[in-house]
Amino acid sequence: MKLISSERPNFVVARIEMAEEESVNNSELCNRTLNEIDVFYExxxxxxxxxxxxNKDAVRDFASHGHVGDNLKFDNMISKSAIMKVVFLI
Structure with missing residues (x-):
């Protein structure tokens, strides 16, 4: 037997409203997270x-021989080891 809105106890109505709000919040959180992931990948x-x-030459050497020298150019935002991990994944 389904309760119609006027027959639902107050705590049930409150829980339904909370669930609907949580659903909206979760949806917004998912959208924000997906947007942040998109920005990260960009x-x-x-x-x-x-x-x-x-570093065309170093990347070509790495692709051909599996290693590169120590003369890579990289900015201070990322370390050489982080770059090499990403290059290895590519």
Whole structure:
């Protein structure tokens, strides 16, 4: 037997309203998180593109031989080991 709105106890109505609000909040949180992930990947793609442009020879050597020298150009935002991990993944 379903309760119609006027027959629902107050705590049930309150819980339904909370669930609806949580659903909206979770949806907003998911959308924000997806947007942050998109921004992260855009920045990562830009950073890796710049790295590859600035280090074409080293990247080619790495692709061919599996190692590079110590003369890589990289900015202070990321370490050489972090770059090499990402290059390895590519």
């Amino acid at each position: 920045k990562l793609e830009e950073m890796m593109s710049r790295f590859v442009r600035e």
